[in-house]
Amino acid sequence: QKEVEQDPGPLSVPEGAIVSLNCTYSNSAFQYFMWYRQYSRKGPELLMYTYSSGNKEDGRFTAQVDKSSKYISLFIRDSQPSDSATYLCAMSDGSGGSNYKLTFGKGTLLTVNP
Amino acid sequence: DTGVSQDPRHKITKRGQNVTFRCDPISEHNRLYWYRQTLGQGPEFLTYFQNEAQLEKSRLLSDRFSAERPKGSFSTLEIQRTEQGDSAMYLCASSFSGSGNTIYFGEGSWLTVV
Numbered sequence: 560q561k562e563v564e565q566d567p568g569p570l571s572v573p574e575g576a577i578v579s580l581n582c583t584y585s586n587s588a589f590q591y592f593m594w595y596r597q598y599s600r601k602g603p604e605l606l607m608y609t610y611s612s613g614n615k616e617d618g619r620f621t622a623q624v625d626k627s628s629k630y631i632s633l634f635i636r637d638s639q640p641s642d643s644a645t646y647l648c649a650m651s652d653g654s655g656g657s658n659y660k661l662t663f664g665k666g667t668l669l670t671v672n673p
Numbered sequence: 674d675t676g677v678s679q680d681p682r683h684k685i686t687k688r689g690q691n692v693t694f695r696c697d698p699i700s701e702h703n704r705l706y707w708y709r710q711t712l713g714q715g716p717e718f719l720t721y722f723q724n725e726a727q728l729e730k731s732r733l734l735s736d737r738f739s740a741e742r743p744k745g746s747f748s749t750l751e752i753q754r755t756e757q758g759d760s761a762m763y764l765c766a767s768s769f770s771g772s773g774n775t776i777y778f779g780e781g782s783w784l785t786v787v
Contacts, residue, residue: 563715565715567713593776596776600762600783601780601781602677602679602764602778602779602780602781603716603764603778604778605775605776605777605778608775630704632717647715647716659704659706659721659729659768659776660718660721660729661718661776662714662718663715663716663717664714664715665713665714665715666714666715673781
């Protein structure tokens with residue numbers, strides 16, 4: 560079993576839909592959680608950064624972390640065609656006082672249709 | 674552009690040749706990372722520098738791989754005697770230890786070994 564599991568999709572939704580993306584993990588030491596967006600043949604772009612459990616909102620994006628269930632989510636409201644990309648979850652245990660070693664999911668390919 | 678810069682963006686090489694990639698991090702960032710990403714997978718951690726010191730190397734980094742960060746500025750990743758299995762995108766990232774260590778990725782360097 561991989562440390563981080565993410566459904567690769569693909570996921571196709573109409574413009575304006577609410578999108579829900581999820582990851583599960585097995586390492587209970589993870590305490591830093593991130594979502595990155597990656598367009599085709601580009602580097603990952605940081606969207607959301609969360610420490611420990613709870614919710615964080617930034618514009619149309621909401622990140623949720625449930626450490627008791629080892630489950631994290633990213634919600635996108637009012638999805639736009641420009642949101643079409645691969646979404647990667649990433650997490651770290653912060654060992655050594657740093658969260659440098661990120662463990663990524665495989666990524667979910669999202670297409671938002673006009 | 675003040676983001677993480679990588680060069681070259683694309684490299685096609687014959688099996689057995691050596692290749693070198695360069696990364697220029699965001700100027701005030703003291704931490705620099707290399708990750709590798711293959712098609713359909715999330716990035717995997719390779720190595721990490723704090724200033725000029727290489728503090729950790731993944732077991733993925735075989736003896737044919739070497740990374741340097743002279744003077745704690747730019748970094749190079751060299752692959753000797755390339756193999757077809759080395760074909761991947763090599764991602765450089767950087768962060769500043771005093772800012773929650775948010776990690777920013779470059780656009781990546783695509784390597785194809787033929």
